[in-house]
Amino acid sequence: MPPTPRKRKAPPSESQPPPRRPPSRLEFRAPADGAWYDARVAVQCGALRVMYEEFPEEQDEWFDPAALAAASTRDVATLRARFRVVSLPLDDARCRDLRAGAPLCVSCELEGGELKFYDGVLESVLPAAHVIVDGEEQCACRFVVRWTEGPRAGSMEDVGVERVCCVQSSPVNDPVLTEFLDGVTKRLGKNRGGSDGV
Ligand SMILES: [Zn+2]
Incomplete structure (x- = not known):
């Protein structure tokens, strides 16, 4: 299957409600x-x-x-x-809400640079000062993930916020x-x- 670039979060407008997802997604x-x-x-x-x-x-x-x-x-x-x-991209401003053990769906870089999403569990967060770019908070923390699925299952990797989606319990x-x-x-x-x- 071809690589899957996942769309990143919605435009950075705090006042706008998130778009309603069609029910069948x-x-x-x-x-x-x-x-x-x-x-x-x-x-x-x-x-x-x-x-x-x-x-x-x-x-x-x-x-x-x-x-x-x-x-x-x-x-x-x-x-x-x-x-x-659908798992939601981790919001830069909400990274502190994540707790160890949280189920995550993380983009995994495969050989040849292909990206696919596999599940993992958050082991820990390596916090870093956030910066504000164009009025938007940007998380610079690193997230230590233990892969539970995919080609790297069982191994650990630390990734940036842009690779992390949160598995929803609903x-x-x-x-x-x-x-x-x-x-x-x-x-x-x-x-x-x-x-x-x-
Ligand atoms: Zn952060």
């Missing part, structure tokens, strides 16, 4: 590389279509409900776990996705004839 962990991408979902001809933001539609993922229903409960749970609310609220997954789960139960665990 999600973060999706790609089966191919385990990295996180912004995506939207739709159901077409009964199948779940996952559309990566900023990628051509040839890269879309399709999930066939019949195939999923013939699989196992665990496969459906795995698919469900591939979705979450549950996914996407009616299309929920209806699809719940439908597959129901079919799964029927396929088993109610014989497992009932």
